[in-house]
Amino acid sequence: MRCYCVTEHGQPLELVERPAPQAQGTEVLLRVKAAGLCHTDLHLWEGYYDLGGGRRLKLADRGIKPPLTLSHEICGEVISAGPDAGPVPTGATVLVHPWIGCGECATCERGEENLCLKAQSLGIVRPGGFADYVIVPHPRYLVELDGLDPASAAPLACAGVTTYSALKKLGDRLYQDPVVIIGAGGLGLMAIEILKALGGNGAIVVDIDPAKREAAMAAGAFLAIDGKADDAAKQVIQATGGGARSVLDLVGAPPTVKLAMDASARGGHIVICGLMGGEINLSLPVIPMRPLTLQGSYVGTLSELKELVRLFRDKAVSSIPVTRRPLAEVNAALEDLQHGKIVGRTILVP
Structure with a gap:
């Protein structure tokens, strides 16, 4: 499968060919249908956050190093699941909650995985959506769209x-x-x-x-x-x-x-x-x-994402402006974001 990866911070994302992953244990395999480009992706591409006063919080200091497959705003089609995943909606188009924690600490048990100190977030720690396929560690992170357009719905996972x-x-x-x-x-x-x-x-x-x-x-x-x-x-x-x-x-x-x-x-x-x-x-x-x-305020919880999807579905909420681009144009899209040329969201489509 194709992956567009940060192999060196600040340099164009590189096309890498890899074998398509296989779902193991509780994992679910998705074929990516839409992957949003977020300003956080720009920070990850640069490799640091600006703390002011000439200080930087480097990704490497958090144990996050290239290669990185970006995009945490992901909609995809459920292809298969591991033997321990239980029932999964095979063939359904779903939105992924990417803000995944360790699943074991008190923070995760409160349902606040987005605040976990051992985060396993897709597109940051785990490979994200700028690829043909993505692995989701458990089906509980899948939110069914029930008719919402994947490209318009993908930004719900972050923005x-x-x-x-x-x-x-x-x-x-x-x-x-x-x-x-x-x-x-x-x-x-x-x-x-x-x-x-x-x-x-x-x-x-x-x-x-x-x-x-x-x-x-x-x-x-x-x-x-x-x-x-x-x-x-x-x-x-x-x-x-x-x-x-x-x-x-x-x-x-x-x-x-x-x-x-x-x-x-x-x-x-x-x-x-x-x-x-x-x-x-x-x-x-x-x-x-x-x-x-x-x-x-840092992103949101899985329960909040489910509430939000219901709100958009039940009240027919208008989507924000979305520009669809082929995944192969990811570097041009990243450059446009860096220079403030994007109104709304850019969605990369494999």
């Missing part, structure tokens, strides 16, 4: 469940005030659609790219603000009637966190998902005196 989990952390504020969403890439557009499906009060979007602001307005945002504007924070404060009570930062860079704090009302709740990187200096008395909540 979808990440923003769904983050929005849930804002609680009843979703229904009381507009949510300020910083970043109108694939995650931002997904957050707008999920917010609408949940019956939320709507979104005010901030982005530096005019095309992405236009896409956010087309998706139903109340307002789209240029993040580069000198008065961006003042525009948010004015649009929210005194400051944002809920902010979702899907970029996670020093300027966006500063904007989130500057634009928040007293008692504001800021949830940061983005991993763009860098560092910030905080005046600590500001946190309790305002008082602000700064919360991180």
Whole structure:
């Protein structure tokens, strides 16, 4: 089978021919039908996360080394299963929950495998979807699509469940005030659609790219603000009637966190998902005196992904803009992502 692999960080993915894997034990073999390209794939391709101050968290320091088969947003057809897998929906098209843990620790037993310290995530630790086939370690990670389009559904495994989990952390504020969403890439557009499906009060979007602001307005945002504007924070404060009570930062860079704090009302709740990187200096008395909540959110749980798929299926939620490209164009797609040319999501199709 074909695999497009990171064999050297920062260099083009290499086409590698391998024997098609065989499902063993509880494993399930899928023929990949759609594989999403995520900004996390860009970090994995580069080989590090920017911690700010010239410091880097290298993948090698986490025991993750090339060759890597990227893509954790995977839809595929169930081909076969190992002898210990039990009943599996052979022939069905499924979405894969890629945020897999060790399955044995207290965190995994709570259903929070995405937070496991011994993560086995597909497309990061285990081979992912930029291949003809992928092995899923257990059928419990398969979510049936029930008629959803595979290419449109693939981003639910990351962009979808990440923003769904983050929005849930804002609680009843979703229904009381507009949510300020910083970043109108694939995650931002997904957050707008999920917010609408949940019956939320709507979104005010901030982005530096005019095309992405236009896409956010087309998706139903109340307002789209240029993040580069000198008065961006003042525009948010004015649009929210005194400051944002809920902010979702899907970029996670020093300027966006500063904007989130500057634009928040007293008692504001800021949830940061983005991993763009860098560092910030905080005046600590500001946190309790305002008082602000700064919360991180990392992808989502298997149960949240199942909830999200039901939400999209039952409420016929609109998909975000998706550009389908042949798997062989993965390096061109990665370059487009690196240069900010993608609106919505790029889906690679073997």
